[in-house]
Every structure is written in C-alpha cells, then in structure tokens.
Amino acid sequence: MQTSHEQFRDLAWKSGLAATHQRQVIYEAVMAAPGHYSPEQIYAAVRRQTPSISLATIYNNLRLFVEHGLLREVSPRTSTLLVEGNLEPHHHLVCTRCKAVQDIEGDFINYKKLSRQAPRGFDLTQPLVEVFGLCRRCSAEK
C-alpha cells in the first residue's frame, strides 16, 4: 500500500507539477476528510504543520490543482454579481473556465427523482439549475 506522500508525488508527476512540500501538505489537508473547504480553512489547517506557508501559496496551488483536475471547484463563481429581468423559469449553462453564462431552455430535470434525493426541509419550489461545462471557445482552446 502506497503512503499518502507517494500518492501525491505520483499525481503531481502525472500532472507535470513539481512535488513541493507545500503542495503536498495542501493536497493532504483537502483530502484528509470529505467536505468543501475555503482557502482560509486550508491555510489554518496547513499552518499547524508548516507555519511558514503563505496564503498566496494556498491560492496559487488550489487554482493549479483545480486546473489540473486534482481537485474540483465546488461552485464556479463569476467575478461579479449578475442580475436578469427574465423571471420565467429557465436554466443557465456556465463555462467553468471563463465563467460565461448563457440561458438554456428545456425540461431535462426529473423533479420527482430530484425531490426524493433532497434532504428533508430543503425548499425546492421552482428548482433552478446551473449546468457546468466548457463553452465553445474554451473547449477549443483547451
């Protein structure tokens, strides 16, 4: 059985990333337990083992890990607030790379299955969804 150090070195090598000590501990902090973590949370956890680490290093490497598919961004966020006047129920297609948002029509959600899976008390009246993918330009550039 591989140690977690070896696992990371392996992944880093496959992604063409240098296996630095900082990257190791950041990666292990995220993988230690399932969950959604913010840069500040990871910073706090990692500093216990590596007090000299910089917050900028956390940000740099999280971005790198997400780009290389070692981690997933929980909720691809546009840089600014966006509002729309179209109140008709409709969905959005979001490019995970450039964050562009376009409307998408159509009924592709099985509401019965969805509400069966939702936790008790979660209000799904008018469930709107965002579908993630790569827009034409970004998928061409890749």
Place this chain on the structure above:
Amino acid sequence: MQTSHEQFRDLAWKSGLAATHQRQVIYEAVMAAPGHYSPEQIYAAVRRQTPSISLATIYNNLRLFVEHGLLREVSPRTSTLLVEGNLEPHHHLVCTRCKAVQDIEGDFINYKKLSRQAPRGFDLTQPLVEVFGLCRRCSAEK
C-alpha cells in the same frame, strides 16, 4: 397600455418599496433588453440619464429587487472559493439565501434532453449541476 413608468410604480407599490427616480431608472435599465447585467454595466447605462447616481445605490437596489422578486440573481455566489477532493460525479444543492452548499446524490438529469438543448460546441462531457433552493433553516426563517 401602461407606460413603463406606471408598470414600475405598480410593482414597487405591490412590493412595499418607495418608487424613487433612481429605482425607476435602475429597473428600466435591466428590463430594457433581455440579458445578464453586472452592477457596473447598469451603473454605466443609468448614469447617462441620471449622472448623479451612486454605485452604492445600484448595489442597494439590485439586492432589494432580487429579495423582492422583481429581478433574479443569475448565479448565487458563495463569498469565497471552495474546493473539494471528491472527484466522483455528483451534484450540489445550494441555498440561494445563505449560500450553503451540500452534496446531492442521484441521477435526476436527462442527459439526452440536456445535450439536445445545449448550443453547438459547448462541451458537456461530465455535466455537473447545481440545484438552487432554500435550505431548511432559511426556508423556516422566511
């Protein structure tokens, strides 16, 4: 037929909001054409008619309009980046009010219908979705 001014005064009255000149022009700027608009874009458009308006007023009123259902927020955004190590395809349930994110299992997407609706060139390999609603706590507080 109602003028757009009358339409807004009507909506404002129904929502219990004072119908100020600023609110009028902000609302009309968003409704002028279908699309997704940022506060800065709206600010730029509105300043042409009302040069003295403040950016803070744009932000205040967009938030107010969204809260009262006159406008919709395109993409409810968490305040900070969140990453996860779980790379298995799974979806997220997001509270539009407090922005809390939880995992949701299950296969409630009709991928065939979805890809039929997506524009040409949009890469939907591994389509992940976020479903919006109100978490138990927020739907109780409402």
Place this chain on the structure above:
DNA sequence: TTCTTGGATGAGAATCATTATAATCCAGGA
C-alpha cells in the same frame, strides 16, 4: 553527490467587488 536553473514560495502591497458610514435629500402621507 554536487551543480544549475527555472519554477515555486513568502511577505506584503495592490486590486477588485462590495458594504458600511454619515450627512443630506426626497417620497408620500398628514
């Protein structure tokens, strides 16, 4: 093993979006 070098890191400044503050201002009821 040591050497070399380009990429990685650390500290803090800078930037960007958004919110808070406090002094006017005005919509709408009396």
Place this chain on the structure above:
DNA sequence: TCCTGGATTATAATGATTCTCATCCAAGAA
C-alpha cells in the same frame, strides 16, 4: 404645503484574491 423616515450620495472600509519581486528549492545534468 409640511414632516419624517427611509433613500441617496460620496467616500471610507472591508474582504477576497492576485500581483510583485526577492529568495529558495526540486529535479535533471554532470
């Protein structure tokens, strides 16, 4: 028309994230 509480303005403050640049180190070469 007059009052009053909420709305607006200008600007400062905040919080998240990125940038800058001097220093450091991982990893291939010798």
